[in-house]
Amino acid sequence: MELSxxxxxRLATALQSPEFPDEPIRVTIEQLSSLLCCTPRNVKFILRxxxxxxxxxxxxxxxxxxxxxxxxxxxxxxxxxxxxxxLLAKGKMKEAIELIGAPEVSNLLRERxxxxxNRQMGFHSEPERPSGQDVLRMMxxxxxxxxxxxxxxxxxxxxxxxxxxxxxxxxxxxSDSFLPGLAHTWEHSDNYTRWxxxxxxxxxxxxxxxxxxxxxxYTLERLFQVDSHSLWQYGDVVEVKTEGDYTICFxxxxxxxxxxxxxxxxYMSILPSDVSFSxxxxxxxxxxxxxxxxxxxxxxxxxxxxxIRPLLDRVEIWFLPDKAGSDRHYELSGANTDEMMxxxxxxxxxxxxxxxxxxxxxxxxxxxxxxxxxxRQALRIxxxxxxxxxxxxxxxxxxxxxxxxxxxKERQVVEGQLKEAADLLxxxxxxxxxxxxxxxxxxxxxEEAEWLQKRCRAVGLNLVLHLLHPGRSAEDILxxxxxxxxxxxLEDDWEWGMMNFYKNRxxxxxxxxxxxxxxxxxxxxxxxxxLSTPDRVSCLLQAExxxxxxxxxxxxxxxxxxxxxxxxxxxxxxxxxxxxxISKLWVKSGDGGS
Numbered sequence: 001m002e003l004s005x006x007x008x009x010r011l012a013t014a015l016q017s018p019e020f021p022d023e024p025i026r027v028t029i030e031q032l033s034s035l036l037c038c039t040p041r042n043v044k045f046i047l048r049x050x051x052x053x054x055x056x057x058x059x060x061x062x063x064x065x066x067x068x069x070x071x072x073x074x075x076x077x078x079x080x081x082x083x084x085x086x087l088l089a090k091g092k093m094k095e096a097i098e099l100i101g102a103p104e105v106s107n108l109l110r111e112r113x114x115x116x117x118n119r120q121m122g123f124h125s126e127p128e129r130p131s132g133q134d135v136l137r138m139m140x141x142x143x144x145x146x147x148x149x150x151x152x153x154x155x156x157x158x159x160x161x162x163x164x165x166x167x168x169x170x171x172x173x174x175s176d177s178f179l180p181g182l183a184h185t186w187e188h189s190d191n192y193t194r195w196x197x198x199x200x201x202x203x204x205x206x207x208x209x210x211x212x213x214x215x216x217x218y219t220l221e222r223l224f225q226v227d228s229h230s231l232w233q234y235g236d237v238v239e240v241k242t243e244g245d246y247t248i249c250f251x252x253x254x255x256x257x258x259x260x261x262x263x264x265x266x267y268m269s270i271l272p273s274d275v276s277f278s279x280x281x282x283x284x285x286x287x288x289x290x291x292x293x294x295x296x297x298x299x300x301x302x303x304x305x306x307x308i309r310p311l312l313d314r315v316e317i318w319f320l321p322d323k324a325g326s327d328r329h330y331e332l333s334g335a336n337t338d339e340m341m342x343x344x345x346x347x348x349x350x351x352x353x354x355x356x357x358x359x360x361x362x363x364x365x366x367x368x369x370x371x372x373x374x375x376r377q378a379l380r381i382x383x384x385x386x387x388x389x390x391x392x393x394x395x396x397x398x399x400x401x402x403x404x405x406x407x408x409k410e411r412q413v414v415e416g417q418l419k420e421a422a423d424l425l426x427x428x429x430x431x432x433x434x435x436x437x438x439x440x441x442x443x444x445x446x447e448e449a450e451w452l453q454k455r456c457r458a459v460g461l462n463l464v465l466h467l468l469h470p471g472r473s474a475e476d477i478l479x480x481x482x483x484x485x486x487x488x489x490l491e492d493d494w495e496w497g498m499m500n501f502y503k504n505r506x507x508x509x510x511x512x513x514x515x516x517x518x519x520x521x522x523x524x525x526x527x528x529x530x531l532s533t534p535d536r537v538s539c540l541l542q543a544e545x546x547x548x549x550x551x552x553x554x555x556x557x558x559x560x561x562x563x564x565x566x567x568x569x570x571x572x573x574x575x576x577x578x579x580x581x582i583s584k585l586w587v588k589s590g591d592g593g594s
Contacts, residue, residue, distance in 0.1 A: 192252075
């Protein structure tokens, strides 16, 4: 906000009457000096500037100490909205967001400004002014988690790492096969105990270094050095040897038919060996991290990318906690939105039925009545998937009885009767003890928690809600909650994703289950790397059945992830986790060009 506008706002806030905004106000120079915290001489200079901008009319009083007449020619809301539009046009998103939260902004105006910000952040595009660059804006309703391949946990962070880094191979869901990545080919010994990868030549990292086999070796060794979440999958690796700059061999203690999945895992996103990791990944991917702070992540196209250079030049991801919806919004930014962008409203949307589902998992490491199987079974009935879809709708599109939608489809999920839940509670000797449910402030999780509490009340179950604020640790869940609403989104390589869900020691299942439960899960997936694909899948489904039949985990609904977009945005390719692959997006200009 310009200084003269700030002066106007201070005076208008203090002096302008909401009931009679156009009426002249009698005021002295001394009063204005106090309001503006400056000398009388500077007050006169400020008033002159405000008159030149046609913001006020000023009639000085005759003689020292006599009252003068001040009229406001514009409303403070007009100035605020005008300033907000100017900030958006200049791409100053942080300043625009701060303006929305300013105390001078009324609730009605605040809603209007948020609506405009959401519109600007929608999935639509426009060419940027002099540079000719295409700049995509995305909005997220939470802050970014740790952007380290060794500790990647959430789907969005994994998605970003996939745009910044590459792996040796990549999984293609359409063909259910692996494609060359940083390795152009590979081979294995007859007994699958040695895997050899041959690297592409001339691949560069974002800081200029050329990729060699030493970087691959360093990446795996780093996982052990930092005690990565991924170590469960690399325990059979006994030695890694480089044979020149472009050949790397992995020697295993036993056969591993699953090793390509591990080589293509996001944990094995190759990092350079010559720089220490500083919180910002340096990779070989189509985009490089140009800026990262609590407000925005900026990615820029990597001109030396070994594949096809992205058609977008810059991607800005703005973090707006508690203000964005669950849909994904995108905008290609530039000047003069309304004149240049007749499509500056959402023309359509794309739906992405995600692999995985929302679920409830019990904290079996905390004492309580939820250790009684009948009580967990009663909650299974109360947490009814069919009723959830009918009564809440939203992104919930089909009942889940598995992380895999096609497995759920094979099973008939019927709506239960609340009376059955009440009978189970009586049979279990339930006496009104409280059961605490932890949930995040995400809109749909909050809806589900409140919905479940209401249904529990109907059967006499005392469900207490425990809101997890951002930044709260897993220890908070462990100590203060008996059950948790969670959500698992599997990557395209769903087989690896399910295995990671059941075998990763640092996910919710292993964190909240006692040793007897984790040992049973481990038994179901023991020696899974040595099995053929059908046998591996069978083991995973048996592990899932174990958790389901004992009501340790209650599947909720499969979710549909929706992205809003305009007809000008082309090159729509779904990437892992249901996000669009931003490296393939491009914008169609108003005259039909690109």
